[in-house]
Amino acid sequence: MKLGHLEPRGGLEKGRFFGYFYRVFLQRIQLRNFRNFEDETVDFPERGAALIGDNGQGKTNLLEAIYYLEIFRSFRGARDEQLIRFGTDHFRVEGSLVEAGGAEVTVAAAYRREGRRKKVTLNGDEPQRFGEAIGRIGAIVFTASDVEIVAGGPAARRRFLDIILSLVEPDYLAVLQRYRRILTQRNESLREGASPSELAAWNHGLVDAGCSIIEARARWVAEQRAGFARYYEKISGGQQASIDYAPSIPKPTGDRAAPIDRHGWIEAFHGRLQRLAERERRRGVTLAGPHRDELKFRVGNSSDAVGLRSFGSAGQQRTAAVALRMVEAETLRAALGGEPIIMLDDVFAELDPPRSERVVELLAAEEWGQVLVTSPKPSEFALMGDSLAEYRIAAGTLRRV
Ligand SMILES: Nc1ncnc2c1ncn2[C@@H]1O[C@H](COP(=O)(O)OP(=O)(O)OP(=O)(O)O)[C@@H](O)[C@H]1O
Ligand SMILES: [Mg+2]
Numbered sequence: 001m002k003l004g005h006l007e008p009r010g011g012l013e014k015g016r017f018f019g020y021f022y023r024v025f026l027q028r029i030q031l032r033n034f035r036n037f038e039d040e041t042v043d044f045p046e047r048g049a050a051l052i053g054d055n056g057q058g059k060t061n062l063l064e065a066i067y068y069l070e071i072f073r074s075f076r077g078a079r080d081e082q083l084i085r086f087g088t089d090h091f092r093v094e095g096s097l098v099e100a101g102g103a104e105v106t107v108a109a110a111y112r113r114e115g116r117r118k119k120v121t122l123n124g125d126e127p128q129r130f131g132e133a134i135g136r137i138g139a140i141v142f143t144a145s146d147v148e149i150v151a152g153g154p155a156a157r158r159r160f161l162d163i164i165l166s167l168v169e170p171d172y173l174a175v176l177q178r179y180r181r182i183l184t185q186r187n188e189s190l191r192e193g194a195s196p197s198e199l200a201a202w203n204h205g206l207v208d209a210g211c212s213i214i215e216a217r218a219r220w221v222a223e224q225r226a227g228f229a230r231y232y233e234k235i236s237g238g239q240q241a242s243i244d245y246a247p248s249i250p251k252p253t254g255d256r257a258a259p260i261d262r263h264g265w266i267e268a269f270h271g272r273l274q275r276l277a278e279r280e281r282r283r284g285v286t287l288a289g290p291h292r293d294e295l296k297f298r299v300g301n302s303s304d305a306v307g308l309r310s311f312g313s314a315g316q317q318r319t320a321a322v323a324l325r326m327v328e329a330e331t332l333r334a335a336l337g338g339e340p341i342i343m344l345d346d347v348f349a350e351l352d353p354p355r356s357e358r359v360v361e362l363l364a365a366e367e368w369g370q371v372l373v374t375s376p377k378p379s380e381f382a383l384m385g386d387s388l389a390e391y392r393i394a395a396g397t398l399r400r401v
Helices: 059-071 144-151 154-168 172-191 196-236 262-283 314-336 353-365 378-384
Strands: 023-034 037-043 048-052 090-099 104-112 117-122 139-143 241-246 294-299 341-345 371-375 389-394 397-400
Touching (some): 023 059, 037 059, 037 397, 059 090, 059 341, 059 371, 139 144, 144 154, 154 172, 154 196, 154 294, 172 196, 172 262, 196 241, 241 314, 314 353
Parallel strands (some): 048 389, 139 341
Antiparallel strands (some): 023 037, 090 104
16 A cells, blocks of 8 residues: 555645634744754655654654644653753744645744743744644644553543643633642642632632533543544454543433533532542542543453453554544544644554554545654655655754655
């Protein structure tokens, strides 16, 4: 299977995202003191690029820089200070996107160690709200460490949900930040042995913000369940897997199929807090809410399905992680009304050859946009066809070959 036949999507009927006209592709990236890049400017073709370099040369760093312009954080979970090139005091990343009609949009982010100052700009101006800039470039990264979402602790799964929902739901990030603020304050009150009435003062806000998060997560998982199962089945060559939202607040109705309204969640949350009140006072921490939610992955036919985290093989977990990223791509595609930029960080090394081939086939079957793929071995790109321009990365320098 080759991707060589893929035509770049016209990009002429791109949609709007948060009221902006959406991009077509990433044309240029400029890096200054980002990780091991000192001062690099690279142009990419519309179709994409194959980035080849030995271990430790900067392949993942480059994708990290590009994705920084999507969420303004490291996808590897690194702190901003860690992204500053050793021995320097700030970094800057700027991406130029070409939109339908040929107009350019630049998204830039800079971070200075001193005062921990982060500045984000769109076409040179700081947006009114951070939410206006996030998700602007529309990108997805597939990495080998994605398996942690499936095999690691629940925090990784909540982080996954939070990122994708922040990208596609206009208010999600603000609500999440409000929830976290209230949670911190409520925990502080609990630790200080606050009275029940003092605690109750936090409950309203906690439940209100918490239920918005729960509703958004529940809706997203419900919408994506079938897609996840379909992708998993395709990549694995016929095996079954499922994804389910398991909120820490018990679902308020007996009927699992019925959609639960906001009122139901609010009552359930308050009820749960009431039942946990004594334990919370003893432990000094909030024991219910979206900060304790789970996303459950199972593999196998419904009658004998087992938890993927505890019982899945490494390959099954990896397959689920790839399927999850594909669902993420589908979510972005729907929200953007256009193709996201797809970045693959050395993912084929982690899958057996049939699975790798089916992933490529799947990606080829989608009408996809720009693709950036990394690998230490040029031979891996045989799988991708010869449609991608080749670049070499060595010690933080990037050259088209
Ligand atoms: N803040 C920093 N300043 C300078 N160099 C850094 C910084 N952070 C990481 N590096 C360097 O970046 C290199 C790792 O780059 P990267 O993770 O992109 O490698 P890679 O090409 O993806 O390798 P692999 O094939 O092993 O995944 C290491 O040599 C590391 O020392
Ligand atoms: Mg790497």
